Amino acid sequence: xxxxxxxxxxxxxxxxxxxxxxxxxxxxxxDVGRYGGIFQVTAGLQDRFGVDRVMDTPISxxxxxxxxxxxxxxxxxPVVEIMFIDFITVAMDxxxxxxxxxxxxxxxxxKVPMVIRVNIGAGRGTAAQHSQSFHAIFQHIPGIKIAMPSxxxxxxxxxxxxxxxxxxxxxxxxxxxxxxxxxxxxxxYTVPLGKANVVRPGKDITVVATLNMxxxxxxxxxxxxxQGVDMEVIDLRSLCPLDREAVLASVRKTGTLITADEGCHxxxxxxxxxxxxxxxxxxxxxxxxxRVAGPDTPVAFSPPLEQAxxxxxxxxxxxxxxxxxxx
Amino acid sequence: xxxxxxxxxxxxxxxxxxxAFEEKVQDLYARGHIxxxxxxxxxxxxxxxxxxxxxxxxxxxxxTHRGHGHVIAKGALLKPMxxxxxxxxxxxxxxxxxxxxxxxxxxGILGANxxxxxxxxxxxxxxxxxxMKHPGQVAVCFFGDASSNNGTFHESLxxxxxxxxxxxxxxxxxxxxxxxxxxxxxxxxxISIRAAGYGMPGQTVDGNDVLTVYLAAGEAIDxxxxxxxxxxxxxxxxxxxxxxxGDPNQGGRYxxxxxxxxxxxxxPIKRFEQYLTKxxxxxxxxxxxxxxxxxxxxxxxxxxxxxxxxxPLEEMFQDVLA
Ligand SMILES: Cc1ncc(C[n+]2csc(CCOP(=O)(O)OP(=O)(O)O)c2C)c(N)n1
Ligand SMILES: [Mg+2]
Numbered sequence: 001x002x003x004x005x006x007x008x009x010x011x012x013x014x015x016x017x018x019x020x021x022x023x024x025x026x027x028x029x030x031d032v033g034r035y036g037g038i039f040q041v042t043a044g045l046q047d048r049f050g051v052d053r054v055m056d057t058p059i060s061x062x063x064x065x066x067x068x069x070x071x072x073x074x075x076x077x078p079v080v081e082i083m084f085i086d087f088i089t090v091a092m093d094x095x096x097x098x099x100x101x102x103x104x105x106x107x108x109x110x111k112v113p114m115v116i117r118v119n120i121g122a123g124r125g126t127a128a129q130h131s132q133s134f135h136a137i138f139q140h141i142p143g144i145k146i147a148m149p150s151x152x153x154x155x156x157x158x159x160x161x162x163x164x165x166x167x168x169x170x171x172x173x174x175x176x177x178x179x180x181x182x183x184x185x186x187x188x189y190t191v192p193l194g195k196a197n198v199v200r201p202g203k204d205i206t207v208v209a210t211l212n213m214x215x216x217x218x219x220x221x222x223x224x225x226x227q228g229v230d231m232e233v234i235d236l237r238s239l240c241p242l243d244r245e246a247v248l249a250s251v252r253k254t255g256t257l258i259t260a261d262e263g264c265h266x267x268x269x270x271x272x273x274x275x276x277x278x279x280x281x282x283x284x285x286x287x288x289x290x291r292v293a294g295p296d297t298p299v300a301f302s303p304p305l306e307q308a309x310x311x312x313x314x315x316x317x318x319x320x321x322x323x324x325x326x327x
Numbered sequence: 328x329x330x331x332x333x334x335x336x337x338x339x340x341x342x343x344x345x346x347a348f349e350e351k352v353q354d355l356y357a358r359g360h361i362x363x364x365x366x367x368x369x370x371x372x373x374x375x376x377x378x379x380x381x382x383x384x385x386x387x388x389x390x391t392h393r394g395h396g397h398v399i400a401k402g403a404l405l406k407p408m409x410x411x412x413x414x415x416x417x418x419x420x421x422x423x424x425x426x427x428x429x430x431x432x433x434x435g436i437l438g439a440n441x442x443x444x445x446x447x448x449x450x451x452x453x454x455x456x457x458x459m460k461h462p463g464q465v466a467v468c469f470f471g472d473a474s475s476n477n478g479t480f481h482e483s484l485x486x487x488x489x490x491x492x493x494x495x496x497x498x499x500x501x502x503x504x505x506x507x508x509x510x511x512x513x514x515x516x517x518i519s520i521r522a523a524g525y526g527m528p529g530q531t532v533d534g535n536d537v538l539t540v541y542l543a544a545g546e547a548i549d550x551x552x553x554x555x556x557x558x559x560x561x562x563x564x565x566x567x568x569x570x571x572x573g574d575p576n577q578g579g580r581y582x583x584x585x586x587x588x589x590x591x592x593x594x595p596i597k598r599f600e601q602y603l604t605k606x607x608x609x610x611x612x613x614x615x616x617x618x619x620x621x622x623x624x625x626x627x628x629x630x631x632x633x634x635x636x637x638x639p640l641e642e643m644f645q646d647v648l649a
Contacts, residue, residue, distance in 0.1 A: 035506035128428065301422060
């Protein structure tokens with residue numbers, strides 16, 4: 001049975017399901033207990049599962065992310081919440097040198113089955129240290145799966161999958177999407193990591209998007225359909241594993257690629273896809289690749305500047321117009 | 328206690344400015360005039376006022392997400408402060424920083440900080456440059472009880488102690504980090520005992536008693552100025568409002584109304600007013616005059632902020648690199 005719930009509730013159901021099924025699953029993070037997490041993703045879970053399994057941590061990101069690594073290596077399945085992705089930097093050694101590499105360094109003889117939940121995104125007036133979208137940094141580090149669900153449905157299914165996965169997973173949410181609503185089955189289900197989703201098939205222009213850029217791309221696609229342009233919208237859903245086949249198949253079909261992700265322009269997810277296409281499908285391109293992305297600046301506080309920072313539907317339309325010049 | 332009456336009156340005025348400023352921000356936030364997050368300092372005024380009264384323009388402070396009080400006490404002007412909260416071009420950071428990043432390097436204010444514990448190493452660095460180039464100057468580092476659990480606290484105290492840096496670490500222990508009480512985030516009650524582990528003096532004082540804070544901070548700051556190294560000063564206090572404005576029921580979910588009320592009665596300003604009256608330093612009328620003057624100044628800052636323009640969009644691309 002499906003019903004309409006929010007993205008935050010969908011994540012909450014995934015957590016509750018996994019904790020119910022497996023007593024090695026537990027949650028750590030700041031204010032995740034009685035407070036329910038600042039975006040209410042863990043609301044009610046401490047009442048249900050107790051303070052040991054839904055644990056408020058001290059402000060000690062290095063200790064609780066590293067603690068999750070140690071717990072994961074010794075039989076637990078921790079799910080860690082980092083309040084804003086910006087704060088993961090405090091635990092970077094634990095993420096990059098420890099979590100990501102244990103399995104490989106130990107010759108495949110240790111596993112680190114843990115999830116780190118973070119959120120990205122500007123738009124809440126929280127300025128340069130609470131609005132970043134630097135998830136692409138982790139794409140550069142072998143050994144971490146990176147999930148980016150764009151709907152409540154995928155949020156639930158991908159989080160269950162991530163918790164059950166034997167690898168460390170960075171689970172990237174968008175802080176503006178927690179109150180988005182969508183159809184979500186009541187029962188448990190999984191959505192695979194590393195599989196893109198063609199949300200709108202089309203034959204003229206390929207747009208590969210993440211998180212809330214997917215919804216923006218769909219809106220633009222409807223508008224363009226009225227003008228006779230048939231846009232294909234692909235929700236990438238994971239940065240690692242990267243669904244190269246889905247992207248290449250679409251580019252070979254349309255001869256175009258527009259990427260849409262909120263991270264800064266330089267080195268963001270679009271850069272990797274552009275390189276992929278340059279390496280493997282250059283001969284199918286009929287137009288330049290265009291990246292819709294945040295500008296290469298920190299996020300400013302001032303509301304008009306912050307709004308201008310966020311990649312918009314207009315930016316997508318401008319990108320399409322640029323591509324259309326060549327078709 | 329041999330504190331000159333002028334200083335005593337200044338301590339009072341500083342606390343009043345902070346309180347009145349924060350109450351205005353509370354109201355402006357509730358009416359949607361100020362965007363983003365505003366973490367208010369109401370109830371904790373005695374700490375910033377008492378500590379910063381010992382500092383000159385050439386001394387440094389690092390502040391926190393709850394920084395309005397620190398920067399006011401360090402001498403920041405209300406107009407560019409208020410304009411910054413509005414995100415206006417005339418703000419301290421041209422509107423690009425907002426409440427959590429107010430800075431005025433010329434006044435030694437090395438910034439409020441959005442990262443819990445982010446300011447401690449910065450203060451160590453300011454202490455380094457004082458020691459190397461400006462002996463006699465000091466850096467004061469404000470941080471909260473919960474932020475004392477970030478690794479930066481431990482690394483910074485050790486570093487400052489071993490190199491005898493002129494840094495005073497001022498811990499504002501208001502009993503909570505967002506919803507998590509001190510008992511839930513650390514196994515000690517007096518954070519100052521940690522000083523022993525790093526080889527520096529530590530002291531816990533009543534952070535709602537401005538004269539006590541003033542004197543204790545003065546001693547630590549003098550010691551730092553003399554080149555004798557850092558001190559950890561813990562000031563016990565309480566935050567009246569929620570973690571930030573807009574926090575659902577203003578923090579009522581994780582603490583009792585009675586606790587909040589008890590601390591409201593322990594108001595640092597009310598307590599100081601009683602002291603001032605009892606010791607005949609100021610009359611009720613003189614105190615009222617301070618409030619009236621301050622309210623006017625704050626209204627002026629709001630008018631200034633509201634009339635100022637937003638920064639032009641090109642401003643977004645400025646200042647990324649120097
Ligand atoms: C590294 C980091 N982790 C988490 C946060 C989120 N956060 C902001 S303030 C805060 C609590 C801080 O408590 P405390 O240091 O006691 O200061 P107070 O708010 O009580 O003044 C938390 C967890 C942050 N800003 N930075
Ligand atoms: Mg605190």
